[in-house]
Amino acid sequence: MTWILALPELVLAISGLIILAAGVIPKRDTFFPVSMACVGALLLTAVLVLGQSEGTALGGHYVADAFSSFMKLLAVSAAAVGILLSLDYNEKEGLARFEFPVLMLLATLGMMVMISANDLLSLYLGLELLSLPLYVIAAFNRDSGRSAEAGLKYFVLGALASGLLLYGSSLVYGFAGTTNFDRLGEAFGDPAGVSPGVIVGIVFIITGLAFKVSAVPFHMWTPDVYEGAPTPVTAFFASAPKVAAIALLVRVLVGPFGDLVGQWSQVIELVSLGSMILGAFAAIGQRNLKRLMAYSSIGHVGYALMGLAVGSDIGLRGLLVYMAIYVFMNLGTFAVLVAMRRQGRAVEGVDDLAGLGRTDPVTAMWMAVFMFSMAGIPPLAGFFGKLYVFLAAVQSGFWVLAVVGVLTSVVSAYYYLRIVKVMYFDAPVGGLDRAPASLSMVMAGTGLFTLLFALWPAPMLAAAQTAAAALLG
Amino acid sequence: MNAVGFPLLSLLTFLPLAGAAIIMSVRGDDAVVARNARWTALWTSLIVFLLSLTLWVKFDQSSAAFQFEEKLAWLPEFGVGYHMGVDGISVLFVLLSTALTPLCILASWEAIETRVREYMVAFLILETMMVGMFAALDFIVFYVFFEAVLIPMFLIIGVWGGPRRVYAAFKFFLYTLLGSVLMLLAILYIWYNTGTTDIPALFQERIPPAAQTWIFFAFLASFAVKVPMWPVHTWLPDAHVEAPTAGSVILAGVLLKMGAYGFLRFTLPLLPEASATFAPLIFVLSVVAVVYTSLVALAQEDMKKLIAYSSVAHMGIVTIGIFTFNQQGLSGALFTMLAHGVVSGALFLCVGVLYDRVHSREILRYGGVASIMPAYALVFMLFTMASIGLPGLANFVGEFLVIVGAWRVNPWVAFGAALGMILGAAYMLWLYRRVSFGKVTRADLRALLDLSPREYAVFAPLILLTLWMGVYPQSFLSFFEASVAALVQRHEAALGAARLAGM
Numbered sequence: 001m002t003w004i005l006a007l008p009e010l011v012l013a014i015s016g017l018i019i020l021a022a023g024v025i026p027k028r029d030t031f032f033p034v035s036m037a038c039v040g041a042l043l044l045t046a047v048l049v050l051g052q053s054e055g056t057a058l059g060g061h062y063v064a065d066a067f068s069s070f071m072k073l074l075a076v077s078a079a080a081v082g083i084l085l086s087l088d089y090n091e092k093e094g095l096a097r098f099e100f101p102v103l104m105l106l107a108t109l110g111m112m113v114m115i116s117a118n119d120l121l122s123l124y125l126g127l128e129l130l131s132l133p134l135y136v137i138a139a140f141n142r143d144s145g146r147s148a149e150a151g152l153k154y155f156v157l158g159a160l161a162s163g164l165l166l167y168g169s170s171l172v173y174g175f176a177g178t179t180n181f182d183r184l185g186e187a188f189g190d191p192a193g194v195s196p197g198v199i200v201g202i203v204f205i206i207t208g209l210a211f212k213v214s215a216v217p218f219h220m221w222t223p224d225v226y227e228g229a230p231t232p233v234t235a236f237f238a239s240a241p242k243v244a245a246i247a248l249l250v251r252v253l254v255g256p257f258g259d260l261v262g263q264w265s266q267v268i269e270l271v272s273l274g275s276m277i278l279g280a281f282a283a284i285g286q287r288n289l290k291r292l293m294a295y296s297s298i299g300h301v302g303y304a305l306m307g308l309a310v311g312s313d314i315g316l317r318g319l320l321v322y323m324a325i326y327v328f329m330n331l332g333t334f335a336v337l338v339a340m341r342r343q344g345r346a347v348e349g350v351d352d353l354a355g356l357g358r359t360d361p362v363t364a365m366w367m368a369v370f371m372f373s374m375a376g377i378p379p380l381a382g383f384f385g386k387l388y389v390f391l392a393a394v395q396s397g398f399w400v401l402a403v404v405g406v407l408t409s410v411v412s413a414y415y416y417l418r419i420v421k422v423m424y425f426d427a428p429v430g431g432l433d434r435a436p437a438s439l440s441m442v443m444a445g446t447g448l449f450t451l452l453f454a455l456w457p458a459p460m461l462a463a464a465q466t467a468a469a470a471l472l473g
Numbered sequence: 474m475n476a477v478g479f480p481l482l483s484l485l486t487f488l489p490l491a492g493a494a495i496i497m498s499v500r501g502d503d504a505v506v507a508r509n510a511r512w513t514a515l516w517t518s519l520i521v522f523l524l525s526l527t528l529w530v531k532f533d534q535s536s537a538a539f540q541f542e543e544k545l546a547w548l549p550e551f552g553v554g555y556h557m558g559v560d561g562i563s564v565l566f567v568l569l570s571t572a573l574t575p576l577c578i579l580a581s582w583e584a585i586e587t588r589v590r591e592y593m594v595a596f597l598i599l600e601t602m603m604v605g606m607f608a609a610l611d612f613i614v615f616y617v618f619f620e621a622v623l624i625p626m627f628l629i630i631g632v633w634g635g636p637r638r639v640y641a642a643f644k645f646f647l648y649t650l651l652g653s654v655l656m657l658l659a660i661l662y663i664w665y666n667t668g669t670t671d672i673p674a675l676f677q678e679r680i681p682p683a684a685q686t687w688i689f690f691a692f693l694a695s696f697a698v699k700v701p702m703w704p705v706h707t708w709l710p711d712a713h714v715e716a717p718t719a720g721s722v723i724l725a726g727v728l729l730k731m732g733a734y735g736f737l738r739f740t741l742p743l744l745p746e747a748s749a750t751f752a753p754l755i756f757v758l759s760v761v762a763v764v765y766t767s768l769v770a771l772a773q774e775d776m777k778k779l780i781a782y783s784s785v786a787h788m789g790i791v792t793i794g795i796f797t798f799n800q801q802g803l804s805g806a807l808f809t810m811l812a813h814g815v816v817s818g819a820l821f822l823c824v825g826v827l828y829d830r831v832h833s834r835e836i837l838r839y840g841g842v843a844s845i846m847p848a849y850a851l852v853f854m855l856f857t858m859a860s861i862g863l864p865g866l867a868n869f870v871g872e873f874l875v876i877v878g879a880w881r882v883n884p885w886v887a888f889g890a891a892l893g894m895i896l897g898a899a900y901m902l903w904l905y906r907r908v909s910f911g912k913v914t915r916a917d918l919r920a921l922l923d924l925s926p927r928e929y930a931v932f933a934p935l936i937l938l939t940l941w942m943g944v945y946p947q948s949f950l951s952f953f954e955a956s957v958a959a960l961v962q963r964h965e966a967a968l969g970a971a972r973l974a975g976m
Contacts, residue, residue, distance in 0.1 A: 357588075357591070358588070377620055377621065378618075378620045383617070402658055406658060407654070413646070413647065414643070414647060417627070417643060417646060420627075421631060424631065425631045425632060425638065425639055457547075458546075458548060461551075
């Protein structure tokens with residue numbers, strides 16, 4: 001009866017199938033009720049995750065611990081907010097098809113499998129279950145050339161990444177004779193006796209996952225896909241799957257390859273440095289908000305990976321806190337982006353925000369909160385995210401990471417400030433349409449979280465601490 | 474609990490936010506909202522000021538300890554707590570912040586016509602951050618307030634500033650941020666090495682001399698930009714020129730003091746050896762700042778820019794005083810900080826009075842103002858004289874003490890500071906002559922009205938303070954005597970211990 005441990009995934013899978021079937025039957029438009037049902041299913045899953053006990057199940061393929069609960073809650077709530085973001089947009093853009101939320105739900109199921117993976121095979125299964133729906137929703141606006149291009153690009157590069165990952169896995173399997181994380185950990189307990197082939201395998205696995213988290217130097221698809229995909233899909237891409245892929249990267253590296261930290265730490269350090277630098281400099285010239293956010297997300301992944309490169313429990317705690325804060329402020333930012341419409345047409349240029357401080361002060365205020373937070377200015381949440389990863393880096397003597405991290409955060413402050421400048425200092429160029437209620441709700445919720453995180457940070461830190469401890473055992 | 478039985482400092486810090494919340498919740502047409510915003514902001518800041526007078530009355534001047542302390546768990550497992558309190562060094566800066574804010578709001582009464590509500594909200598948030606920064610007794614809490622100041626100030630310069638406001642706002646923000654993040658790394662280093670960020674607890678720790686050097690430069694990066702010291706002062710003239718009058722007042726009056734306060738609160742007590750080692754460097758930078766910026770001030774055509782450069786020169790005298798490490802120098806530095814806060818703030822207000830009427834800050838645009846606006850000319854002269862350091866007015870006491878303190882360390886440094894005072898007399902008098910005296914060459918100036926009752930209300934407290942500080946400085950000096958003595962003693966003890974260890 002160990003499968004009962006995987007109850008959240010089972011419930012989510014079954015409800016996804018039921019909702020899909022239920023969506024087909026009626027003749028009329030079922031987008032809204034199906035979306036609500038999907039949000040409901042995700043909430044139910046979140047409750048089940050909260051009540052989940054710890055242990056391994058399904059022949060060692062599945063593990064549930066404090067780390068998986070933390071990351072799953074994050075991914076599930078990000079997915080639920082993602083569905084909310086799409087409600088109004090899809091209606092207006094003619095994308096209101098019931099398959100959309102169901103695909104997001106199935107992708108979320110893939111994320112949960114990834115987060116709980118305890119075997120290279122279940123890892124791969126989860127990753128593919130996540131990726132396939134993502135390819136489809138990236139191209140969901142099939143009449144738009146950009147959207148189709150985004151979907152295709154994402155598919156080709158994603159498939160390549162999966163191939164690299166599989167190749168790495170097979171190398172590791174060849175040297176260890178097992179794909180189970182626990183037994184891999186035992187096999188690689190002594191760093192001295194590990195063959196270089198295993199290291200090559202690990203590097204391939206890192207490469208495959210770096211594609212998914214869009215870290216430098218495997219980030220090239222990100223700006224194009226983010227720009228081309230429908231905005232709510234971009235919002236979803238930048239939040240939930242990122243959480244899951246980071247979780248997977250952390251679990252693989254710290255779990256089975258934990259004793260080889262000396263081997264992979266350098267790789268992650270380079271990836272982190274590259275991401276921070278590229279994210280800071282490449283975004284400066286962007287005039288399209290979605291492209292800008294793509295580079296910004298590359299930068300943020302760099303900061304989060306700093307925590308992994310450090311490898312200590314403080315570092316992992318920093319990473320978890322960073323991801324949690326990032327997801328919320330990112331969803332808030334995208335809520336503003338999704339709401340940007342002028343006379344019914346979606347706009348996405350930085351200049352389209354001009355004078356928003358006068359035409360729509362509330363939206364502008366939330367956007368300013370998110371921008372200052374992303375730049376890491378206290379007392380907003382983003383500062384605390386950076387604080388904990390920098391603390392970990394300083395503590396373990398990773399001075400290069402820490403110094404480059406703070407300097408790039410100053411550089412990136414420039415383009416976040418530019419958005420504030422456009423909203424507040426520039427004259428309005430014809431107001432944007434009023435934001436629909438669902439988006440205002442998301443903005444207010446995530447905005448309040450970002451604004452008030454400083455008042456009561458202890459619970460989130462404690463949860464992250466427990467999760468990090470669970471992983472390091 | 475503390476001397477007054479309720480969390481006074483937290484109240485002072487966060488009450489302005491309540492005012493801001495009230496202002497934001499008002500709905501109606503623009504005129505109603507603007508009037509409401511002005512009055513709410515004024516009353517909030519006045520109430521905060523009156524409350525802060527409790528500090529003046531109840532502060533125990535004989536003690537060097539932190540008073541009015543408050544402690545709350547914030548991140549208990551990390552040794553970071555919400556800890557507030559003031560000692561002789563910080564108490565008067567809390568008062569300076571709470572006193573200047575209502576004056577600034579009053580000074581912006583008519584000058585700010587667009588987006589009044591947002592302006593007042595930004596000012597009240599700014600007050601929260603300033604008071605919180607001076608009252609914070611935890612390094613992380615301090616850093617949060619120290620950095621958060623940037624957000625409202627960025628908006629104040631950028632939204633309500635002059636023609637080059639965008640450039641000035643970005644320069645201000647990025648310059649200061651770059652300095653601060655380096656300090657953040659130093660804070661993190663101290664944090665994990667000592668396991669605490671509580672300032673009184675940190676005073677008991679000894680940081681190894683090798684690490685002190687790096688931490689010193691990280692702190693210097695942050696505080697030198699804030700002070701600002703030569704050669705990282707270039708953001709200040711831009712920010713001052715473009716900021717609205719009240720923004721300049723707060724910038725000169727309070728924000729520049731944050732850097733000097735950082736030196737006093739952190740660099741000196743935490744890094745005694747490094748401070749002693751690098752004091753000559755600070756002296757050189759300060760003397761260069763004093764002389765160089767005074768000369769630059771002589772060449773300015775813009776009144777605000779001139780006063781901005783004079784601020785850099787005055788702050789150079791402050792940093793000289795801080796790094797003399799003796800009672801006179803430190804007391805003088807603190808006194809100069811206060812006096813400069815009042816006097817340069819008042820000078821910016823003086824410029825604002827002319828700017829509101831003529832909409833030009835160009836010196837050559839004026840001339841003969843004394844015959845048209847006699848009362849204004851008198852006020853302007855008083856503050857000009859104070860800025861020069863005329864005995865009997867505020868600046869004299871502080872600068873004199875700094876020179877005495879510097880003389881004990883190195884006569885050449887004292888000479889440099891004195892040279893700054895002489896040059897200061899030159900550019901300020903020249904400014905005053907060109908604006909106030911001479912023939913009225915421009916017809917439109919003849920129609921200028923003298924000070925309005927509102928402007929009298931703004932200047933009266935500043936005039937009183939300037940005279941008071943000049944005539945009876947003891948009532949201010951006595952606040953920081955005990956704390957400065959303790960600081961000097963701790964510094965010497967630490968150096969003595971280091972010397973013993975070295976033998």
